[in-house]
Amino acid sequence: MSDLKNFDKTPEERDIAHHFHAYTDARRHEEVGPMIIESGQGIYVKDNNGKRFIEGMAGLWSVAVGFQEQRLIDVVVKQMRQLPYYHNFGHKTHGPAIELAEQLIKLAHVPMSKVFYTNSGSEANDTVLKMVWYRSNALGKPEKKKVIARNRAYHGVTIAAASLTGLPNNHRSFDLPLNGVLHTLAPHYWKEGQNGETEEQFATRCADELDALIQREGPDTVAAFWAEPVMGAGGVVVPPATYFEKIQAVLAKYDVLFVADEVICGFGRTGEMFGSITYDIRPDVMVMSKQITSSYVPFSAIMMNDRFYQPIADESHRISTFGHGFTGGGHPLGAIVALENLAIIKERDLVANAKETGTHFLNRLHTLSESPLVGEVRGVGLIAALELVDDKAAKSVKVAGKLGRLMNETMQRNGLISRGMGDAVAFCPPLIITRAQADDMFEIVARSLREVEAEVG
Ligand code: PLP
Numbered sequence: 444m445s446d447l448k449n450f451d452k453t454p455e456e457r458d459i460a461h462h463f464h465a466y467t468d469a470r471r472h473e474e475v476g477p478m479i480i481e482s483g484q485g486i487y488v489k490d491n492n493g494k495r496f497i498e499g500m501a502g503l504w505s506v507a508v509g510f511q512e513q514r515l516i517d518v519v520v521k522q523m524r525q526l527p528y529y530h531n532f533g534h535k536t537h538g539p540a541i542e543l544a545e546q547l548i549k550l551a552h553v554p555m556s557k558v559f560y561t562n563s564g565s566e567a568n569d570t571v572l573k574m575v576w577y578r579s580n581a582l583g584k585p586e587k588k589k590v591i592a593r594n595r596a597y598h599g600v601t602i603a604a605a606s607l608t609g610l611p612n613n614h615r616s617f618d619l620p621l622n623g624v625l626h627t628l629a630p631h632y633w634k635e636g637q638n639g640e641t642e643e644q645f646a647t648r649c650a651d652e653l654d655a656l657i658q659r660e661g662p663d664t665v666a667a668f669w670a671e672p673v674m675g676a677g678g679v680v681v682p683p684a685t686y687f688e689k690i691q692a693v694l695a696k697y698d699v700l701f702v703a704d705e706v707i708c709g710f711g712r713t714g715e716m717f718g719s720i721t722y723d724i725r726p727d728v729m730v731m732s733k734q735i736t737s738s739y740v741p742f743s744a745i746m747m748n749d750r751f752y753q754p755i756a757d758e759s760h761r762i763s764t765f766g767h768g769f770t771g772g773g774h775p776l777g778a779i780v781a782l783e784n785l786a787i788i789k790e791r792d793l794v795a796n797a798k799e800t801g802t803h804f805l806n807r808l809h810t811l812s813e814s815p816l817v818g819e820v821r822g823v824g825l826i827a828a829l830e831l832v833d834d835k836a837a838k839s840v841k842v843a844g845k846l847g848r849l850m851n852e853t854m855q856r857n858g859l860i861s862r863g864m865g866d867a868v869a870f871c872p873p874l875i876i877t878r879a880q881a882d883d884m885f886e887i888v889a890r891s892l893r894e895v896e897a898e899v900g
Contacts, residue, residue, distance in 0.1 A: 454477075454479055454491065455476040455477055455479070456476075458476065458477040458479070459472065459473055459476055459477070462477070464477070478490060479491040482510075482511075483498065483506075483509075483510025483511060484509075484510050484511050485509045485510060485511070485873070485875065486498055486501075486509055486510075486872055486873045486875065486876050486880055487510070488510065488860070494858070495858065496855070496858050496859060496860045497858060497859045497860065497872065497880070497883065497884050497887070498510070498860050498872065498873065499854075499859050499860050499861045499870050499871070499872050499884055500860055500861060500862050500869065500870070500871050500872070501871055501872055501873045501874075502738055503733070503738070504675055504707045504712070504733055504734075504826075504871045505707075505733035505734055505737065505738035506737045506738055506739075506873050507710060507711065507712075507734040507737045507784065507788060507793065507873060507874040507875075508737045508784055508787050508788070508791075508793070508873065508874070508875055509737075509873040509875045510873075512737065512739075512784075512787065514783050514786075514787060515736075515737065515739050515780050515783055515784060515787075518779045518780060518782075518783045519739070519740070519776055519779065519780060521779075522539070522775050522776055522779040523776070526775050527775070527776070528774065528775065528776075529775055530768075530770060530772070530773070531560065531768070531772060531773045532768055536773075537773075537775050537778075538775075539775045539778030539779040539781075539782060540560065540773040540775070540778050542778070542782055543558070543744070543773075543778045543781050543782055544557070544558035544744075546782065546785060547731070547744060547746055548746065550716060550717075550785075551717075551729070551746060552716070552717060552719065552720045553719075553725045553726065553748065554748060554749070555729070555746045555747065555748050556747060556748050556749040556751075556752045557746070557747055557752045558744050558745065558746050558747075559574075559744070559745040559747070559772075560742075560743070560744050560745075560769075560772040560773030560774075560777075560778075561743045561744070561745065561769055561772055562741050562742065562743060562769055562771045562772065562774070562777075563599070563732060563741055563743055564598070564599045564604070564704070564706040564730065564732040564733065564743055565598070565599025565600050565601040565604040565605075566599075566601060566604075566743060566769065567599075567706075567730045567731070567732060567743040567744070567745050568598045568599050568601075568603065568604040568607055568669070568702075568704065568730055569599070569601045569602070569603040569604050570745060570767065571667075571702055571728055571730060571745055572590060572603040572604075572607070572667075573603070573767060574728075574745075574747075574751070574755055574767075575588070575590060575666050575667045575700065575702075576588050576666075577755055577758055577765075578666075578751065578754045578755050578758070579666050580758065581754035581755060581757055581758035581761075582754050584663070586663055586664050587663055587664060587665065587666045588623055588664065588666055589623045589624070589625060589660055589664050589665045589666060590607070590623065590624055590625070590665070590666055590667045590668070590669060591625045591626070591627055591653065591656060591657070591665060591667075591668045591669070591699075592607040592608070592609055592624065592625075592626055592627075592668075592669040592670070593609055593626060593627055593628065593629050593630065593669075593670060593674070594609040594626050594627070594628060594629040594677075595609050595610060595629040595631070595674055595677030595678060595680060596608055596609040596610075596626070596629075596669065596670070596671060596674060596677060596704075597609075597610060597613075597671065597674065597675055597676035597677055598669060598671075598704055598706075599706075600613060602619065602621065603621065603624070605617065605619050605620070606619050606620035606621040606624040607620075607624055607669050609626045609629070609677065610676070610677060625656060625660065627649070627652055627653050627656050628648070628649050628652045628653075629674070629677065629680060630645075630646070630649050630674075630680060630682045630683055630686050631674075631678070631680045632645045632683040633818070633819045633821070633830070633838070634838065636683075642683040642684045642685075643683070643684055643685050645683050646682075646683045646684065646685045646686040646689050647685075647689060649683075649686060649689070649690065650686075650689035650690050650692065650693050653668070653690060653693050654693045654696075657693065657697050657699065662697040662698075662699075665697060665699050666699065666700060667699060667700040667701070667702050667727075667728075668690070668694050668699050668700070668701055668702065669702045669704060670687075670690070670701070670702070670703060670704065670724075671703075671704045671705075671706070671707060671708065671718070672687075672703060672705065672708045672713065672717070672718025672719055672721060672722050672724060673707070673708055673712075673713060673718055673721075673823060673826060675706075675707040675708075675826070675869075675871075676864060677864070678828060678830070678864045678865060678867045678869070679821060679822060679826055679827060679828035679864075679867065679869050679871075680821070681821050681822065681823050682722060686722075687722045687723060687724050688723065691724065691725065700727045700728065700750075700751065701724065701725070701726045701727050701728070702726060702727065702728045702729075702730065703717075703718070703719045703724055703726035703728070703729045703730070704730045705717050705718055705719065705729050705730060705731050706730055706731065706732045706733050706743070707733060707734075707826070707871070708721075708826075709729070709731045709732075709733070709734055709735065710731075710734040710735060710784075710785065710788055710794075711734065711788055711793050711794035711797045711824070711825075711874050712734065712797060712824055712825060712826050712871070712874070713797070713823050713824040713826065714794065714795075714797045714798030714801055714802075714823060714824030714825070715794060715798075715824075716794055717729065721823065721824070727747065727748050727750055727751045728745060728746070728747045728748075728751055729745070729746045729747075730743070730744075730745055731743060731744045731745075731746065732744070734784075734788075734874075735781045735784065735785075736777055736780040736781045736784055737780075737784050739780050739784070740774070740776050740777040740780045741771070741777065742774065742777030742778070742780070742781060744781075788874065791875070793874040793875060794874075796825075796874060796875070796876075797824040797825040797874050798824055799878075800825065800876055800877065800878055800881050801822070801823070801824040801825035801826070801827070802824075803878055803881055804825070804827065804870070804881040804884065804885060805820070805822045805823075805827050807881075807882070807885040808820045808822070808827055808829060808870075808885065808888070811829065811888070811889060811892055814892055814896060815835065815896065816831050816832065816833075816846065816892065816895065816896055816899070817829055817830070817831065817832075817835075817892070818830040818831060818832035818835055818838055818866075822870070825871065825872060825874060825876070826869070826870070826871045827869070827870045827871075828864070828867045828868060828869045828870065829850070829867065829868050829888070829892075830866060830867045831846035831847060831850055831866045831867070831868070831895075832846070832866065833846070833899075840866050843865065843866065844863070844865055844866060845866075846866045846895070846899070847863035847864065847865055847866040847867055847868055848863050849895050849898065849899070850863065850868050850891060850892065850895050851863035851868050853891040853894050853895050853898075854868070854887055854888065854891040856891075857887045857890060857891050857894075858887055859884060859887040859888065859891070861888075870884070870888075872884060
Protein backbone atom coordinates (compact mmCIF):
# COMPACT_ATOMS: atom_id res chain seq x y z
CA MET A 444 0.00 0.00 0.00
CA SER A 445 1.38 3.45 -0.82
CA ASP A 446 2.34 5.49 2.21
CA LEU A 447 2.18 9.19 1.44
CA LYS A 448 4.04 10.13 4.65
CA ASN A 449 7.18 8.08 4.26
CA PHE A 450 9.18 10.40 2.01
CA ASP A 451 11.40 13.42 2.44
CA LYS A 452 9.02 15.47 0.27
CA THR A 453 5.42 16.21 1.17
CA PRO A 454 2.72 14.42 -0.82
CA GLU A 455 1.77 17.84 -2.21
CA GLU A 456 5.30 18.37 -3.52
CA ARG A 457 5.40 14.87 -4.97
CA ASP A 458 2.07 15.41 -6.69
CA ILE A 459 3.32 18.65 -8.24
CA ALA A 460 6.52 16.92 -9.31
CA HIS A 461 4.98 14.00 -11.18
CA HIS A 462 1.21 14.08 -11.52
CA PHE A 463 -0.28 15.75 -14.63
CA HIS A 464 -3.87 16.49 -13.62
CA ALA A 465 -6.98 16.24 -15.75
CA TYR A 466 -8.99 19.43 -16.25
CA THR A 467 -6.42 21.57 -14.44
CA ASP A 468 -4.31 24.59 -15.37
CA ALA A 469 -0.96 22.82 -15.15
CA ARG A 470 1.02 25.97 -14.40
CA ARG A 471 -1.41 27.11 -11.70
CA HIS A 472 -1.17 23.65 -10.16
CA GLU A 473 2.57 24.18 -9.65
CA GLU A 474 1.65 27.16 -7.44
CA VAL A 475 -1.49 26.04 -5.62
CA GLY A 476 -0.82 22.31 -5.39
CA PRO A 477 -3.33 19.51 -4.96
CA MET A 478 -6.19 18.77 -2.63
CA ILE A 479 -5.53 15.24 -1.42
CA ILE A 480 -8.56 13.18 -0.52
CA GLU A 481 -7.77 10.28 1.76
CA SER A 482 -11.07 8.65 2.57
CA GLY A 483 -14.78 8.72 2.00
CA GLN A 484 -17.81 7.62 3.99
CA GLY A 485 -21.43 8.06 2.91
CA ILE A 486 -21.81 11.54 1.41
CA TYR A 487 -18.55 12.76 3.00
CA VAL A 488 -14.88 12.73 2.06
CA LYS A 489 -11.88 13.67 4.18
CA ASP A 490 -8.67 15.30 3.06
CA ASN A 491 -5.17 14.55 4.34
CA ASN A 492 -5.50 17.25 7.01
CA GLY A 493 -8.52 15.49 8.46
CA LYS A 494 -10.98 18.12 7.18
CA ARG A 495 -14.37 16.67 6.26
CA PHE A 496 -16.40 17.80 3.24
CA ILE A 497 -19.85 17.03 1.93
CA GLU A 498 -19.14 15.62 -1.53
CA GLY A 499 -21.78 17.78 -3.19
CA MET A 500 -20.85 16.44 -6.63
CA ALA A 501 -20.80 12.73 -5.74
CA GLY A 502 -17.24 12.73 -7.09
CA LEU A 503 -17.86 13.44 -10.74
CA TRP A 504 -21.68 13.19 -10.70
CA SER A 505 -21.30 9.55 -10.01
CA VAL A 506 -21.07 8.00 -6.53
CA ALA A 507 -24.79 7.25 -6.24
CA VAL A 508 -24.67 4.97 -3.19
CA GLY A 509 -22.06 7.00 -1.35
CA PHE A 510 -18.54 6.14 -0.29
CA GLN A 511 -17.54 2.90 1.47
CA GLU A 512 -20.65 0.93 0.59
CA GLN A 513 -19.80 -2.46 2.08
CA ARG A 514 -21.95 -4.45 -0.33
CA LEU A 515 -19.97 -3.18 -3.31
CA ILE A 516 -16.72 -3.96 -1.56
CA ASP A 517 -17.88 -7.50 -0.79
CA VAL A 518 -18.97 -8.36 -4.33
CA VAL A 519 -15.65 -7.12 -5.70
CA VAL A 520 -13.68 -9.30 -3.32
CA LYS A 521 -15.81 -12.32 -4.14
CA GLN A 522 -15.58 -11.73 -7.89
CA MET A 523 -11.82 -11.14 -7.65
CA ARG A 524 -11.45 -14.59 -6.11
CA GLN A 525 -13.68 -16.36 -8.60
CA LEU A 526 -12.87 -14.65 -11.92
CA PRO A 527 -10.97 -11.36 -11.69
CA TYR A 528 -10.96 -10.82 -15.43
CA TYR A 529 -12.48 -12.05 -18.59
CA HIS A 530 -13.56 -10.53 -21.89
CA ASN A 531 -16.29 -10.81 -24.49
CA PHE A 532 -14.30 -11.11 -27.71
CA GLY A 533 -14.98 -13.96 -30.11
CA HIS A 534 -18.15 -15.39 -28.50
CA LYS A 535 -16.69 -15.54 -24.95
CA THR A 536 -18.64 -14.20 -22.01
CA HIS A 537 -19.17 -14.56 -18.26
CA GLY A 538 -22.05 -14.56 -15.79
CA PRO A 539 -21.99 -10.92 -14.62
CA ALA A 540 -21.95 -9.60 -18.23
CA ILE A 541 -24.92 -11.78 -19.21
CA GLU A 542 -26.92 -10.88 -16.12
CA LEU A 543 -26.26 -7.16 -16.38
CA ALA A 544 -27.22 -6.94 -20.06
CA GLU A 545 -30.49 -8.68 -19.26
CA GLN A 546 -31.19 -6.37 -16.32
CA LEU A 547 -30.45 -3.20 -18.26
CA ILE A 548 -32.80 -4.24 -21.05
CA LYS A 549 -35.49 -4.87 -18.40
CA LEU A 550 -34.89 -1.45 -16.87
CA ALA A 551 -35.31 0.37 -20.16
CA HIS A 552 -38.53 2.33 -20.61
CA VAL A 553 -38.58 1.68 -24.37
CA PRO A 554 -38.03 -1.62 -26.20
CA MET A 555 -34.29 -2.26 -26.30
CA SER A 556 -32.45 -5.17 -27.80
CA LYS A 557 -28.72 -5.34 -27.02
CA VAL A 558 -26.05 -4.00 -24.66
CA PHE A 559 -22.46 -3.31 -25.71
CA TYR A 560 -19.87 -2.76 -22.96
CA THR A 561 -17.17 -0.11 -22.80
CA ASN A 562 -15.08 1.46 -20.02
CA SER A 563 -15.96 5.15 -19.86
CA GLY A 564 -18.57 7.60 -21.04
CA SER A 565 -16.20 8.89 -23.71
CA GLU A 566 -15.43 5.44 -25.03
CA ALA A 567 -19.11 4.65 -25.14
CA ASN A 568 -19.93 7.77 -27.16
CA ASP A 569 -16.98 7.12 -29.48
CA THR A 570 -18.25 3.60 -29.99
CA VAL A 571 -21.76 4.79 -30.76
CA LEU A 572 -20.46 7.19 -33.41
CA LYS A 573 -18.54 4.33 -35.02
CA MET A 574 -21.66 2.19 -34.86
CA VAL A 575 -23.69 4.96 -36.49
CA TRP A 576 -21.24 5.09 -39.39
CA TYR A 577 -21.07 1.29 -39.64
CA ARG A 578 -24.84 1.10 -39.67
CA SER A 579 -25.22 3.70 -42.42
CA ASN A 580 -22.77 1.72 -44.54
CA ALA A 581 -24.71 -1.44 -43.76
CA LEU A 582 -27.89 0.24 -44.96
CA GLY A 583 -26.21 1.30 -48.20
CA LYS A 584 -26.38 4.97 -47.18
CA PRO A 585 -22.70 5.88 -46.98
CA GLU A 586 -23.53 9.57 -47.24
CA LYS A 587 -25.66 9.47 -44.06
CA LYS A 588 -22.82 10.05 -41.58
CA LYS A 589 -23.14 13.52 -40.06
CA VAL A 590 -24.25 13.82 -36.49
CA ILE A 591 -25.62 16.73 -34.48
CA ALA A 592 -25.03 17.56 -30.81
CA ARG A 593 -25.71 20.79 -28.94
CA ASN A 594 -23.62 23.77 -27.90
CA ARG A 595 -22.56 23.24 -24.26
CA ALA A 596 -23.13 19.48 -24.52
CA TYR A 597 -20.68 17.21 -22.74
CA HIS A 598 -20.13 13.77 -24.21
CA GLY A 599 -16.52 13.18 -23.19
CA VAL A 600 -12.99 13.77 -24.37
CA THR A 601 -11.83 11.08 -26.80
CA ILE A 602 -11.59 12.32 -30.37
CA ALA A 603 -15.18 11.58 -31.36
CA ALA A 604 -16.66 12.29 -27.93
CA ALA A 605 -14.81 15.60 -27.63
CA SER A 606 -16.09 16.49 -31.09
CA LEU A 607 -19.65 15.86 -29.91
CA THR A 608 -18.98 17.93 -26.80
CA GLY A 609 -19.99 21.52 -27.40
CA LEU A 610 -17.64 23.33 -25.01
CA PRO A 611 -14.80 25.50 -26.35
CA ASN A 612 -12.12 24.20 -23.99
CA ASN A 613 -12.57 20.69 -25.32
CA HIS A 614 -11.88 21.86 -28.87
CA ARG A 615 -9.41 24.70 -28.47
CA SER A 616 -5.85 23.67 -29.42
CA PHE A 617 -6.95 20.05 -29.88
CA ASP A 618 -7.87 20.65 -33.56
CA LEU A 619 -11.42 19.51 -32.92
CA PRO A 620 -14.27 18.97 -33.66
CA LEU A 621 -14.03 16.38 -36.42
CA ASN A 622 -15.69 17.22 -39.71
CA GLY A 623 -19.26 16.07 -39.82
CA VAL A 624 -19.98 16.65 -36.15
CA LEU A 625 -22.29 19.66 -35.98
CA HIS A 626 -23.77 21.65 -33.11
CA THR A 627 -27.09 23.33 -32.59
CA LEU A 628 -28.57 25.69 -30.01
CA ALA A 629 -28.22 24.84 -26.30
CA PRO A 630 -31.67 24.58 -24.74
CA HIS A 631 -31.01 27.13 -22.01
CA TYR A 632 -34.08 29.32 -21.84
CA TRP A 633 -32.69 31.73 -19.22
CA LYS A 634 -29.62 32.45 -21.32
CA GLU A 635 -30.76 31.94 -24.91
CA GLY A 636 -34.42 32.91 -24.69
CA GLN A 637 -35.17 36.19 -26.42
CA ASN A 638 -37.14 39.10 -24.99
CA GLY A 639 -40.80 38.22 -24.61
CA GLU A 640 -40.31 34.63 -25.80
CA THR A 641 -42.08 32.00 -23.69
CA GLU A 642 -40.38 28.75 -22.74
CA GLU A 643 -42.52 26.90 -25.28
CA GLN A 644 -41.74 29.42 -28.00
CA PHE A 645 -38.05 29.05 -27.21
CA ALA A 646 -38.40 25.25 -27.48
CA THR A 647 -40.05 25.72 -30.87
CA ARG A 648 -37.16 27.93 -31.96
CA CYS A 649 -34.65 25.25 -30.87
CA ALA A 650 -36.53 22.65 -32.92
CA ASP A 651 -36.78 25.02 -35.89
CA GLU A 652 -33.02 25.63 -35.77
CA LEU A 653 -32.40 21.91 -35.74
CA ASP A 654 -34.77 21.47 -38.66
CA ALA A 655 -33.04 24.25 -40.60
CA LEU A 656 -29.60 22.76 -39.86
CA ILE A 657 -30.70 19.34 -41.15
CA GLN A 658 -32.20 20.97 -44.23
CA ARG A 659 -29.03 22.97 -44.85
CA GLU A 660 -26.78 19.93 -44.50
CA GLY A 661 -29.15 17.69 -46.46
CA PRO A 662 -31.45 15.28 -44.61
CA ASP A 663 -29.85 12.31 -46.38
CA THR A 664 -26.50 13.17 -44.81
CA VAL A 665 -27.59 13.39 -41.16
CA ALA A 666 -27.61 10.12 -39.21
CA ALA A 667 -27.98 10.87 -35.51
CA PHE A 668 -28.67 13.46 -32.84
CA TRP A 669 -26.99 13.32 -29.42
CA ALA A 670 -28.40 14.78 -26.21
CA GLU A 671 -28.05 14.57 -22.46
CA PRO A 672 -31.59 14.77 -21.04
CA VAL A 673 -30.21 17.34 -18.58
CA MET A 674 -26.90 18.88 -19.66
CA GLY A 675 -24.39 18.33 -16.87
CA ALA A 676 -20.93 19.78 -17.41
CA GLY A 677 -22.40 22.46 -19.70
CA GLY A 678 -23.96 23.99 -16.59
CA VAL A 679 -26.86 21.76 -15.47
CA VAL A 680 -29.17 22.91 -18.23
CA VAL A 681 -32.71 21.65 -17.70
CA PRO A 682 -34.63 21.58 -20.98
CA PRO A 683 -37.51 24.00 -21.46
CA ALA A 684 -41.07 22.67 -21.52
CA THR A 685 -41.96 20.82 -24.77
CA TYR A 686 -38.32 20.86 -25.97
CA PHE A 687 -37.74 17.14 -26.44
CA GLU A 688 -41.21 16.56 -27.85
CA LYS A 689 -40.48 19.09 -30.59
CA ILE A 690 -36.91 17.89 -31.19
CA GLN A 691 -38.10 14.29 -31.56
CA ALA A 692 -40.70 15.35 -34.12
CA VAL A 693 -37.94 16.88 -36.25
CA LEU A 694 -35.75 13.76 -35.95
CA ALA A 695 -38.63 11.50 -36.93
CA LYS A 696 -39.28 13.63 -40.00
CA TYR A 697 -35.75 13.06 -41.33
CA ASP A 698 -35.11 9.52 -40.08
CA VAL A 699 -32.42 10.70 -37.67
CA LEU A 700 -31.51 8.46 -34.71
CA PHE A 701 -31.72 9.73 -31.13
CA VAL A 702 -28.75 8.93 -28.89
CA ALA A 703 -29.55 9.74 -25.25
CA ASP A 704 -26.40 10.30 -23.22
CA GLU A 705 -27.55 9.10 -19.80
CA VAL A 706 -24.05 9.15 -18.32
CA ILE A 707 -25.10 11.63 -15.62
CA CYS A 708 -28.88 11.29 -15.65
CA GLY A 709 -28.98 7.50 -15.66
CA PHE A 710 -30.05 5.47 -12.63
CA GLY A 711 -32.07 8.00 -10.73
CA ARG A 712 -30.42 11.38 -10.90
CA THR A 713 -33.44 13.23 -12.30
CA GLY A 714 -35.92 11.50 -9.97
CA GLU A 715 -36.71 8.76 -12.51
CA MET A 716 -34.59 5.78 -13.45
CA PHE A 717 -33.47 7.60 -16.62
CA GLY A 718 -33.51 11.23 -17.66
CA SER A 719 -35.22 9.98 -20.82
CA ILE A 720 -38.22 9.00 -18.69
CA THR A 721 -38.36 12.44 -17.05
CA TYR A 722 -38.47 14.14 -20.45
CA ASP A 723 -40.40 11.55 -22.42
CA ILE A 724 -37.53 10.73 -24.74
CA ARG A 725 -37.73 7.54 -26.79
CA PRO A 726 -34.10 7.00 -27.75
CA ASP A 727 -32.67 4.47 -30.16
CA VAL A 728 -29.47 4.30 -28.14
CA MET A 729 -28.74 4.99 -24.47
CA VAL A 730 -25.23 5.61 -23.20
CA MET A 731 -24.68 4.78 -19.53
CA SER A 732 -21.74 5.09 -17.15
CA LYS A 733 -20.88 6.80 -13.83
CA GLN A 734 -23.81 5.88 -11.54
CA ILE A 735 -24.05 2.43 -13.13
CA THR A 736 -21.24 1.32 -10.77
CA SER A 737 -21.33 4.41 -8.54
CA SER A 738 -17.90 4.86 -10.17
CA TYR A 739 -16.35 2.34 -7.79
CA VAL A 740 -15.04 0.68 -10.95
CA PRO A 741 -14.69 2.28 -14.42
CA PHE A 742 -17.51 0.94 -16.54
CA SER A 743 -19.93 1.97 -19.27
CA ALA A 744 -22.59 0.42 -21.42
CA ILE A 745 -24.45 1.19 -24.60
CA MET A 746 -28.03 -0.03 -24.90
CA MET A 747 -29.65 -0.05 -28.34
CA ASN A 748 -32.90 -0.98 -30.00
CA ASP A 749 -33.37 -3.36 -32.91
CA ARG A 750 -33.64 -0.57 -35.43
CA PHE A 751 -30.08 0.35 -34.53
CA TYR A 752 -28.69 -3.11 -33.89
CA GLN A 753 -30.00 -5.25 -36.76
CA PRO A 754 -28.19 -3.56 -39.68
CA ILE A 755 -24.97 -3.58 -37.61
CA ALA A 756 -25.34 -7.30 -36.94
CA ASP A 757 -25.86 -7.93 -40.68
CA GLU A 758 -22.77 -5.92 -41.54
CA SER A 759 -20.64 -7.79 -38.98
CA HIS A 760 -21.78 -11.02 -40.62
CA ARG A 761 -20.92 -9.74 -44.07
CA ILE A 762 -17.43 -8.69 -42.89
CA SER A 763 -17.14 -11.78 -40.64
CA THR A 764 -16.62 -9.84 -37.42
CA PHE A 765 -17.61 -6.60 -35.69
CA GLY A 766 -14.11 -5.15 -35.59
CA HIS A 767 -14.46 -3.20 -32.37
CA GLY A 768 -14.15 -3.95 -28.66
CA PHE A 769 -12.10 -3.15 -25.58
CA THR A 770 -9.93 -5.39 -23.41
CA GLY A 771 -11.79 -4.15 -20.35
CA GLY A 772 -15.27 -4.01 -21.93
CA GLY A 773 -17.81 -5.78 -19.71
CA HIS A 774 -15.14 -6.37 -17.08
CA PRO A 775 -16.47 -8.81 -14.46
CA LEU A 776 -15.63 -6.45 -11.59
CA GLY A 777 -17.53 -3.60 -13.22
CA ALA A 778 -20.46 -5.82 -14.15
CA ILE A 779 -20.76 -7.35 -10.67
CA VAL A 780 -20.52 -3.93 -9.02
CA ALA A 781 -23.15 -2.58 -11.42
CA LEU A 782 -25.52 -5.42 -10.54
CA GLU A 783 -25.11 -4.88 -6.79
CA ASN A 784 -25.24 -1.10 -7.15
CA LEU A 785 -28.49 -1.31 -9.13
CA ALA A 786 -29.90 -3.66 -6.50
CA ILE A 787 -29.09 -1.10 -3.80
CA ILE A 788 -30.65 1.73 -5.80
CA LYS A 789 -33.80 -0.36 -6.10
CA GLU A 790 -33.97 -1.71 -2.53
CA ARG A 791 -33.35 1.68 -0.94
CA ASP A 792 -35.62 3.43 -3.42
CA LEU A 793 -32.93 5.97 -4.19
CA VAL A 794 -34.76 7.10 -7.31
CA ALA A 795 -37.66 8.28 -5.15
CA ASN A 796 -35.17 9.84 -2.73
CA ALA A 797 -33.65 11.80 -5.62
CA LYS A 798 -37.10 13.18 -6.38
CA GLU A 799 -38.11 13.95 -2.79
CA THR A 800 -34.86 15.14 -1.29
CA GLY A 801 -33.91 16.78 -4.57
CA THR A 802 -37.15 18.75 -4.69
CA HIS A 803 -36.64 19.80 -1.07
CA PHE A 804 -33.09 20.97 -1.76
CA LEU A 805 -34.11 22.75 -4.96
CA ASN A 806 -36.94 24.54 -3.13
CA ARG A 807 -34.44 25.73 -0.58
CA LEU A 808 -32.04 26.87 -3.31
CA HIS A 809 -34.90 28.89 -4.84
CA THR A 810 -35.05 30.95 -1.64
CA LEU A 811 -31.63 32.31 -2.65
CA SER A 812 -33.11 33.88 -5.79
CA GLU A 813 -33.48 37.13 -3.86
CA SER A 814 -29.71 37.50 -3.69
CA PRO A 815 -28.37 40.21 -6.00
CA LEU A 816 -25.82 37.65 -7.22
CA VAL A 817 -28.21 34.85 -8.17
CA GLY A 818 -29.35 35.02 -11.78
CA GLU A 819 -30.99 31.61 -12.01
CA VAL A 820 -31.66 28.57 -9.85
CA ARG A 821 -32.24 25.46 -11.91
CA GLY A 822 -32.40 21.72 -11.46
CA VAL A 823 -34.47 18.56 -11.33
CA GLY A 824 -34.23 15.58 -8.99
CA LEU A 825 -30.86 15.66 -7.29
CA ILE A 826 -29.01 17.80 -9.81
CA ALA A 827 -29.04 21.57 -9.55
CA ALA A 828 -27.11 24.76 -10.22
CA LEU A 829 -26.95 28.36 -9.16
CA GLU A 830 -26.03 30.81 -11.92
CA LEU A 831 -24.27 33.87 -10.51
CA VAL A 832 -24.37 37.31 -12.09
CA ASP A 833 -23.15 40.82 -11.32
CA ASP A 834 -26.10 42.39 -13.10
CA LYS A 835 -29.37 40.51 -12.72
CA ALA A 836 -31.35 42.51 -15.29
CA ALA A 837 -28.67 42.17 -17.96
CA LYS A 838 -27.92 38.56 -16.86
CA SER A 839 -24.26 39.47 -17.15
CA VAL A 840 -20.97 39.19 -15.28
CA LYS A 841 -18.06 41.62 -15.29
CA VAL A 842 -15.32 38.99 -15.56
CA ALA A 843 -16.42 35.61 -16.89
CA GLY A 844 -15.88 32.76 -14.44
CA LYS A 845 -14.83 34.93 -11.48
CA LEU A 846 -18.02 34.65 -9.43
CA GLY A 847 -18.36 30.94 -10.06
CA ARG A 848 -14.79 30.34 -8.96
CA LEU A 849 -15.16 32.51 -5.86
CA MET A 850 -18.38 30.79 -4.81
CA ASN A 851 -16.89 27.38 -5.40
CA GLU A 852 -13.79 28.16 -3.38
CA THR A 853 -15.85 29.67 -0.56
CA MET A 854 -18.09 26.61 -0.33
CA GLN A 855 -15.06 24.36 -0.29
CA ARG A 856 -13.54 26.37 2.56
CA ASN A 857 -16.86 25.93 4.35
CA GLY A 858 -16.85 22.17 3.88
CA LEU A 859 -18.80 21.56 0.66
CA ILE A 860 -17.30 20.30 -2.57
CA SER A 861 -19.24 21.64 -5.52
CA ARG A 862 -18.21 22.34 -9.09
CA GLY A 863 -17.81 25.70 -10.78
CA MET A 864 -18.77 25.76 -14.43
CA GLY A 865 -18.27 29.26 -15.74
CA ASP A 866 -20.36 31.34 -13.35
CA ALA A 867 -22.64 28.51 -12.39
CA VAL A 868 -21.98 26.21 -9.45
CA ALA A 869 -23.37 22.70 -9.59
CA PHE A 870 -24.77 20.36 -6.96
CA CYS A 871 -25.12 16.65 -7.57
CA PRO A 872 -24.73 14.81 -4.25
CA PRO A 873 -24.88 11.04 -3.76
CA LEU A 874 -28.43 9.71 -4.16
CA ILE A 875 -28.33 8.44 -0.55
CA ILE A 876 -28.34 11.97 0.84
CA THR A 877 -30.94 12.48 3.57
CA ARG A 878 -33.15 15.50 4.02
CA ALA A 879 -31.12 16.60 7.06
CA GLN A 880 -27.88 16.29 5.11
CA ALA A 881 -29.43 18.23 2.22
CA ASP A 882 -30.30 20.95 4.75
CA ASP A 883 -26.67 20.96 5.95
CA MET A 884 -25.54 21.30 2.36
CA PHE A 885 -27.98 24.14 1.79
CA GLU A 886 -26.80 25.98 4.91
CA ILE A 887 -23.24 25.94 3.57
CA VAL A 888 -24.43 27.22 0.19
CA ALA A 889 -26.41 30.05 1.81
CA ARG A 890 -23.58 31.05 4.16
CA SER A 891 -21.04 30.96 1.34
CA LEU A 892 -23.28 33.12 -0.83
CA ARG A 893 -23.51 35.72 1.96
CA GLU A 894 -19.72 35.69 2.23
CA VAL A 895 -19.29 36.11 -1.52
CA GLU A 896 -21.84 38.96 -1.50
CA ALA A 897 -19.83 40.69 1.23
CA GLU A 898 -16.59 40.13 -0.64
CA VAL A 899 -17.72 41.52 -3.99
CA GLY A 900 -19.60 44.37 -2.30
N1 PLP B 1 -21.26 11.97 -21.16
C1 PLP B 1 -21.64 12.75 -20.14
C2 PLP B 1 -23.04 13.27 -20.10
C3 PLP B 1 -20.75 13.06 -19.12
O1 PLP B 1 -21.12 13.86 -18.12
C4 PLP B 1 -19.45 12.53 -19.17
C5 PLP B 1 -18.48 12.83 -18.11
O2 PLP B 1 -18.67 13.69 -17.29
C6 PLP B 1 -19.10 11.75 -20.27
C7 PLP B 1 -20.03 11.48 -21.24
C8 PLP B 1 -17.71 11.21 -20.40
O3 PLP B 1 -17.49 10.23 -19.47
P1 PLP B 1 -16.00 9.78 -19.07
O4 PLP B 1 -15.41 10.92 -18.29
O5 PLP B 1 -16.21 8.55 -18.28
O6 PLP B 1 -15.27 9.53 -20.34
